[in-house]
């Protein structure tokens with residue numbers, strides 16, 4: 001039901017306005033690309049790609065944004081979408097959904113930092129439900145087993161191959177220390193540091209995170225070698241003990257995912273192809289079209305106040 005030319009008549013400058021907005025933002029704030037990719041993932045996994053993650057909480061509704069796991073979503077990512085929405089409301093008011101803006105902006109940003117281009121079809125409608133209580137069960141966590149992670153994705157129709165390719169999103173961006181300090185300081189009673197972590201990498205991370213309880217903003221790059229570039233180095237790192245999160249390293253421990261890590265680490269083209277395909281699929285996950293949902297006037301609020 002989606003169509004690349006969905007706004008051709010009603011908002012012909014849609015693609016241009018989004019591209020200009022994200023180009024300016026990414027130049028000023030290079031963390032925007034990674035933040036936006038994660039924001040898109042967190043939106044699509046909960047109620048589908050419907051901008052439910054943008055809704056602000058109010059006295060009657062604790063919205064997705066305020067779920068624990070979403071506290072670390074990037075302010076720059078929310079901002080770039082809101083900026084594009086503001087520009088679009090001036091040019092073609094009431095036409096373009098926040099869900100479409102996020103999908104288009106994510107693709108543009110991924111491409112801008114070196115990742116593959118893939119078509120983004122349009123016509124998503126914005127959702128009318130956003131509940132913090134729905135978030136946790138729908139997103140993977142670093143301490144989950146590979147069985148649990150595979151099941152979470154499988155329940156949404158994603159194969160192991162697609163899961164491994166999508167997680168290649170960790171080729172850019174960063175994680176806060178609290179997401180991986182168990183591996184550094186509390187691995188087991190006798191062995192404080194996970195022995196699979198490259199020792200020099202572990203030492204560096206321990207220094208970075210030495211004061212993480214007093215300074216919770218401390219963080220490390222997900223891909224220590226090329227943190228700002230979308231490439232296949234993430235998979236090469238995993239094989240050398242340079243995976244940051246326990247869930248990253250788990251991809252080389254499991255016989256179901258290891259062959260894919262091997263493939264993507266050797267063949268960037270294979271990774272890009274798989275990632276592009278999986279991102280298109282993620283972007284179509286449980287979307288609302290036609291008369292479903294609405295086109296929000298502003299991304300952080302439903303058009304009518306919910307009782």
Ligand code: HEM
Pocket residue numbers: 031033034035036037038041072073074140141142143149166167169170172173174175176177179222245247
């Ligand atoms: C396999 C399961 C996954 C787990 C357990 C996981 C977990 C995490 C965690 C804990 C962080 C750090 C958040 C922070 O401290 O600020 C993170 C960051 C990130 N994740 Fe994932 N993630 C997974 C899959 C994905 C997928 C499928 C994508 C995209 C398609 C993705 C994209 C990102 C990006 C881009 C960042 C960096 C965000 C930034 O720099 O602002 N992740 N992830």
Ligand SMILES: [Ca+2]
Pocket residue numbers: 042043044045046047048049050051052053127
């Ligand atoms: Ca959503």
Ligand SMILES: [Ca+2]
Pocket residue numbers: 171172223225226227228229230231232233234
């Ligand atoms: Ca990289």
